[in-house]
Amino acid sequence: xxxxxxxxxxxxxxxxxxxxxxxxxxxxxxxxxxxxxxxxxxxxxxxxxxxxxxxxxxxxxxxxxxxxxxxxxxxxxxxxxxxxxxxxxxxxxxxxxxxxxxxxxxxxxxxxxxxxx
Amino acid sequence: xxxxxxxxxxxxxxxxxxxxxxxxxxxxxxxxxxxxxxxxxxxxxxxxxxxxxxxxxxxxxxxxxxxxxxxxxxxxxxxxxxxxxxxxxxxxxxxxxxxxxxxxxxxxxxxxxxxxxxxxxxxxxxxxxxxxxxxxxxxxxxxxxxxxxxxxxxxxxxxxxxxxxxxxxxxxxxxxxxxxxxxxxxxxxxxxxxxxxxxxxxxxxxxxxxxxxxxxxxxxxxxxxxxxxxxxxxxxxxxxxxxxxxxxxxxxxxxxxxxxxxxxxxxxxxxxxxxxxxxxxxxxxxxxxxxxxxxxxxxxxxxxxxxxxxxxxxxxxxxxxxxxxxxxxxxxxxxxxxxxxxxxxxxxxxxxxxxxxxxxxxxxxxxxxxxxxxxxxxxxxxxxxxxxxxxxxxxxxxxxxxxxxxxxxxxxxxxxxxxxxxxxxxxxxxxxxxxxxxxxxxxxxxxxxxxxxxxxxxxxxxxxxxxxxxxxxxxxxxxxxxxxxxxxxxxxxxxxxxxxxxxxxxxxxxxxxxxxxxxxxxxxxxxxxxxxxxxxxxxxxxxxxxxxxxxxxxxxxxxxxxxxxxxxxxxxxxxxxxxxxxxxxxxxxxxxxxxxxxxxxxxxxxxxxxxxxxxxxxxxxxxxxxxxxxxxxxxxxxxxxxxxxxxxxxxxxxxxxxxxxxxxxxxxxxxxxxxxxxxxxxxxxxxxxxxxxxxxxxxxxxxxxxxxxxxxxxxxxxxxxxxxxxxxxxxxxxxxxxxxxxxxxxxxxxxxxxxxxxxxxxxxxxxxxxxxxxxxxxxxxxxxxxxxxxxxxxxxxxxxxxxxxxxxxxxxxxxxxxxxxxxxxxxxxxxxxxxxxxxxxxxxxxxxxxxxxxxxxxxxxxxxxxx
Numbered sequence: 001x002x003x004x005x006x007x008x009x010x011x012x013x014x015x016x017x018x019x020x021x022x023x024x025x026x027x028x029x030x031x032x033x034x035x036x037x038x039x040x041x042x043x044x045x046x047x048x049x050x051x052x053x054x055x056x057x058x059x060x061x062x063x064x065x066x067x068x069x070x071x072x073x074x075x076x077x078x079x080x081x082x083x084x085x086x087x088x089x090x091x092x093x094x095x096x097x098x099x100x101x102x103x104x105x106x107x108x109x110x111x112x113x114x115x116x117x
Numbered sequence: 118x119x120x121x122x123x124x125x126x127x128x129x130x131x132x133x134x135x136x137x138x139x140x141x142x143x144x145x146x147x148x149x150x151x152x153x154x155x156x157x158x159x160x161x162x163x164x165x166x167x168x169x170x171x172x173x174x175x176x177x178x179x180x181x182x183x184x185x186x187x188x189x190x191x192x193x194x195x196x197x198x199x200x201x202x203x204x205x206x207x208x209x210x211x212x213x214x215x216x217x218x219x220x221x222x223x224x225x226x227x228x229x230x231x232x233x234x235x236x237x238x239x240x241x242x243x244x245x246x247x248x249x250x251x252x253x254x255x256x257x258x259x260x261x262x263x264x265x266x267x268x269x270x271x272x273x274x275x276x277x278x279x280x281x282x283x284x285x286x287x288x289x290x291x292x293x294x295x296x297x298x299x300x301x302x303x304x305x306x307x308x309x310x311x312x313x314x315x316x317x318x319x320x321x322x323x324x325x326x327x328x329x330x331x332x333x334x335x336x337x338x339x340x341x342x343x344x345x346x347x348x349x350x351x352x353x354x355x356x357x358x359x360x361x362x363x364x365x366x367x368x369x370x371x372x373x374x375x376x377x378x379x380x381x382x383x384x385x386x387x388x389x390x391x392x393x394x395x396x397x398x399x400x401x402x403x404x405x406x407x408x409x410x411x412x413x414x415x416x417x418x419x420x421x422x423x424x425x426x427x428x429x430x431x432x433x434x435x436x437x438x439x440x441x442x443x444x445x446x447x448x449x450x451x452x453x454x455x456x457x458x459x460x461x462x463x464x465x466x467x468x469x470x471x472x473x474x475x476x477x478x479x480x481x482x483x484x485x486x487x488x489x490x491x492x493x494x495x496x497x498x499x500x501x502x503x504x505x506x507x508x509x510x511x512x513x514x515x516x517x518x519x520x521x522x523x524x525x526x527x528x529x530x531x532x533x534x535x536x537x538x539x540x541x542x543x544x545x546x547x548x549x550x551x552x553x554x555x556x557x558x559x560x561x562x563x564x565x566x567x568x569x570x571x572x573x574x575x576x577x578x579x580x581x582x583x584x585x586x587x588x589x590x591x592x593x594x595x596x597x598x599x600x601x602x603x604x605x606x607x608x609x610x611x612x613x614x615x616x617x618x619x620x621x622x623x624x625x626x627x628x629x630x631x632x633x634x635x636x637x638x639x640x641x642x643x644x645x646x647x648x649x650x651x652x653x654x655x656x657x658x659x660x661x662x663x664x665x666x667x668x669x670x671x672x673x674x675x676x677x678x679x680x681x682x683x684x685x686x687x688x689x690x691x692x693x694x695x696x697x698x699x700x701x702x703x704x705x706x707x708x709x710x711x712x713x714x715x716x717x718x719x720x721x722x723x724x725x726x727x728x729x730x731x732x733x734x735x736x737x738x739x740x741x742x743x744x745x746x747x748x749x750x751x752x753x754x755x756x757x758x759x760x761x762x763x764x765x766x767x768x769x770x771x772x773x774x775x776x777x778x779x780x781x782x783x784x785x786x787x788x789x790x791x792x793x794x795x796x797x798x799x800x801x802x803x804x805x806x807x808x809x810x811x812x813x814x815x816x817x818x819x820x821x822x823x824x825x826x827x828x829x830x831x832x833x834x835x836x837x838x839x840x841x842x843x844x845x846x847x848x849x850x851x852x853x854x855x856x857x858x859x860x861x862x863x864x865x866x867x868x869x870x871x872x873x874x875x876x877x878x879x880x881x882x883x884x885x886x887x888x889x890x891x892x893x894x895x896x897x898x899x900x901x902x903x904x905x906x907x908x909x910x911x912x913x914x915x916x917x918x919x920x921x922x923x924x925x926x927x928x929x930x931x932x933x934x935x936x937x938x939x940x941x942x943x944x945x946x947x948x949x950x951x952x953x954x955x956x957x958x959x960x961x962x963x964x965x966x967x968x969x970x971x972x973x974x975x976x977x978x979x980x981x982x983x984x
Contacts, residue, residue, distance in 0.1 A: 030137070045612070050169060077139055080136065
């Protein structure tokens, strides 16, 4: 655990959805796996609040972007596996483009990263 | 649509959370933690499980339902704690919705309900039309011809309606073709519905007749029923929904063919009257226009001879109890408006109370808002309270309507003149699915009217003020409340003015001097308009010792409008419209009409149809002003060279006497502006009706008349005997009934607006207690404080009264130009004055208690109180 919880970045609203969709592009995954994957792929920079994860999964499922079935995990535990639907895939493309443009715009405005003292 | 998709259960979600924690534990164990520590850590990382579950629950689609249940529970609890408010609101709305339901139920029974038969839409009435006239009466032989047109119809039925007597009671009998019940297929309650005669003379009873004659005794099937002295066998009782074709319910159905053989041979004889109505089920796929085209040649040969060379065609119209037309709706709309106004007043009242309550509950609402309830949720909560009230009121209104209709029907029959009550039949006025839906819709509209505005108003308050217990004095809120009260006062003003106008007209018509004595005189008409029967009846009546005088007329006073003709003094060309009646010499003495000048008709004049006339004084004045009319001649005009129907041989008549002006037609027409009486006897072709005066007031009596009738006709019900006094009462009746309804509605609206006004005043008083306290502390007298309250009451009442007066005046003015009747005054100053007095009294009544309370405000207490 390289970063303390309090120093981790809080997820802005709407970002979590993209991250979940992005994680699921590699195949079906359960809630705990998604949380771990987001944390790991962000070098533990992003904190996934479980209080937010499940409502987000719920929301995506209702929108029809992901589906869920009960299955068995690699270590033989029953878990609810989420996978990306076709409309979820196109949503991901749409959202990631949006985020990239936003990120690029933000960094242009903020300028080059200052030297760390 | 998302509401009903299947949903994850809470258990499923709990399992998922548990799986998450287990997986996390596994991972930590794999990292080298002990199982207990790993488990504890996994829980810690996951965070507050309950919170997550709660959030899951809140995204649930069923939450709205749960919240509704919550809201309803909360609303019922709140209402239970405020029984006075709840009761007032429910009672007020029940009255409003109940009255509207009553009006709609009657409307539904007469105009919306289709015949309770199999496939009523296919049923059509066959009629004939020409340019000038039309009709639906056919001969039996015409029916027999039509019956075989299977290319057009799936069934053709014939019906002849007449009154028959069963042990002295009149019954509305339908003489029908034997395929009647098979073709229509109405619901049968007992026995079978068939009139086909197997020798036992079957008769089918309506539910009403079964109730009235046999008190719903199920053992009547197979029992006897006497009709005009002949015994019939009861074979069935129909369900209450079907009361026959046409707008007037029937009591019994019998076979036309077999009834006519014994009792009305003319119906099927050689000279058949056109008194049979034909109804048919149109073959599927056939339009009424097609049937019309096919039937037109038939109509030509059926009717053709009767109306010389005119273009006769067939008319095939859907058979419904009453045709709903725009014209009829226009006539009914003022009535509907009156009921709607009372409903609006009721809603305004409840709305006002809710508004006051919402303001009084500011602190509670403020607390809920600050605890995180959304405004939306607060509005929904307040609306739910409204819905609970409306639902309770809706059901109470249905019960009230059912009760009120029963009471009104009983009152209707009790107040009708007795001879009319005996032969009048009402269609069953019941509550069906249409009425239920109407009440539901009305309650829903009422909820929006009375609950939505206060709810929106309440949610708009400022949080800080609300929690501090202030606020609610928003200008908008009080303006709304004032507008509601003004509307209420205006509505009561309109209804009171209309009710008083109706009542005064009823009284005026009731006390109108007809110009003759109706007491003790009985009018006798023949239902078939058959003068021959009157001719036979006169000697029988004359021989009766209980009868003092018998006269005949070409139309009895109070029964039909006397006929119009143009006439002028001989030698002048300026003919004026006048009315005329053929009367026998006894006419004037029976009615106690004095001969003012000249002499009455002599018997020989009457026998010889002499060209003499007695004229009304008004006619004499206008024809020969300042001169003696006796001996002068009157020329009777022939419009377009065509003689007036029964005045063919009367080009000129000589005046032999004058009589005072009387009401010779209908009371609403008032006294004749001009009238010419011509002499006749029973043998004259003009004979249509008879007048009888008994030796005493009570004679000859209904029973004696029935005996006389039976000597002349097989069916005494062919005659219609009605005392003139009752006919007079009957003509006043509609106005009286309308004024009763008007007074009821106006009274209710008035009570509602007094309580609405009172509510506003009390509320203002509560709000201004502190101000009043300061004023009194500074030396204001009690009178000044009273003035404060009274001024507000007067301002609201005056505004409402003004609007009410303007609307009432405008609509009555419009109405009076639409219907011009001599005896009816629609724009009546006294009625408007009465309205003003009543509204002023109401405003004073509403202000009394608040004003007296205001004087008792204790300045020191008011100042100390934290306002």
